Amino acid sequence: MSIGLTEREVNWQGFxxxxxxxxxxxxxxxxxxxxxxxxxxxxxxxxxxxxxRNIILLPGxxxxxLKYQEVIYDLFNTQANVFVIDHRGQGQSQRLLKDSEKGFxxxxxxxxxxxxxxxxxxxxxxxxxxxxxxxxxxxxAIALNWLHLYQPKIKKLVLCAPMLGINAGLxxxxxxFYIASVVDCLNRIFRSEPGYFFGQVPYHRPDxxxxxxxxxxxxxxxxxxxxxxxxxxxxxxxxxxxxxxLINRLPSQSRFLNCDVLLLQAEKDVVVSLTAQDKWHxxxxxxxxxxxxxxxxxARHEILMESDDIRAEVITQIRHFLQG
Numbered sequence: 001m002s003i004g005l006t007e008r009e010v011n012w013q014g015f016x017x018x019x020x021x022x023x024x025x026x027x028x029x030x031x032x033x034x035x036x037x038x039x040x041x042x043x044x045x046x047x048x049x050x051x052x053r054n055i056i057l058l059p060g061x062x063x064x065x066l067k068y069q070e071v072i073y074d075l076f077n078t079q080a081n082v083f084v085i086d087h088r089g090q091g092q093s094q095r096l097l098k099d100s101e102k103g104f105x106x107x108x109x110x111x112x113x114x115x116x117x118x119x120x121x122x123x124x125x126x127x128x129x130x131x132x133x134x135x136x137x138x139x140x141a142i143a144l145n146w147l148h149l150y151q152p153k154i155k156k157l158v159l160c161a162p163m164l165g166i167n168a169g170l171x172x173x174x175x176x177f178y179i180a181s182v183v184d185c186l187n188r189i190f191r192s193e194p195g196y197f198f199g200q201v202p203y204h205r206p207d208x209x210x211x212x213x214x215x216x217x218x219x220x221x222x223x224x225x226x227x228x229x230x231x232x233x234x235x236x237x238x239x240x241x242x243x244x245x246l247i248n249r250l251p252s253q254s255r256f257l258n259c260d261v262l263l264l265q266a267e268k269d270v271v272v273s274l275t276a277q278d279k280w281h282x283x284x285x286x287x288x289x290x291x292x293x294x295x296x297x298x299a300r301h302e303i304l305m306e307s308d309d310i311r312a313e314v315i316t317q318i319r320h321f322l323q324g
């Protein structure tokens with residue numbers, strides 16, 4: 001008998017041993033491929049024997065999909081095929097700089113290009129099932145950009161604590177972009193490869209007491225144990241510049257959306273901008289898009305890995321939305 005959504009933390013080791021590990025061993029199909037520019041990238045599929053939908057799962061910055069085993073399990077159990085990817089420069093995928101701990105991407109479109117190629121390579125969408133996307137943080141920005149660039153047939157889109165704006169304090173996102181661009185330009189004059197942006201540092205394992213990601217200690221430690229094997233530090237000047245370049249385009253691009261959207265906003269999020277999420281939702285609503293915004297009370301940034309009481313409600317909302 002499976003352990004319920006509200007009973008997992010107190011039974012964590014048993015839940016992993018009895019449910020996650022057997023599921024992973026049976027359904028996890030790891031795939032190695034080469035990107036358009038020759039990088040090694042990793043993704044995976046989980047094919048349900050009685051699938052009623054396809055779900056593309058897009059993790060956030062820093063993360064490897066191996067951290068998402070519980071999330072994949074829950075999505076799979078909606079009778080879904082699941083596809084997940086390690087974005088270029090992080091997780092198991094090849095790093096782009098000599099210093100492998102620097103968060104870097106030359107252009108944010110590369111993430112969307114990688115996703116498009118991986119989906120074609122795996123032929124994941126080559127069936128007659130409805131297609132859905134569940135994306136977290138940076139994965140949400142990637143998802144929206146991919147939808148804009150390639151116009152795939154997607155029925156449902158779930159944005160979890162989406163990176164629709166950097167938490168830049170009182171600075172508007174456009175001003176933050178100009179500052180990041182100047183700093184990146186100066187950085188490139190004096191360095192052979194992009195350096196960390198102000199305040200960004202190499203990888204170090206955070207303590208639970210100081211973390212801003214989740215209130216669940218068991219999920220936090222579980223995720224950090226996995227991430228410690230694929231170390232990635234803070235962002236470079238180039239990554240931040242390119243992220244802000246895309247972020248400033250996302251509101252206007254929302255007019256081209258042709259799928260239902262569920263935006264889950266973490267009440268206590270200090271990683272991404274809640275104001276930017278509100279503004280994006282306002283834009284999407286102005287264009288008569290079916291975009292629903294839900295505030296997840298007491299949640300920190302990693303909504304999908306929060307404590308049982310918060311997460312159970314989130315997973316239930318996602319299930320109802322995908323199945324509706």
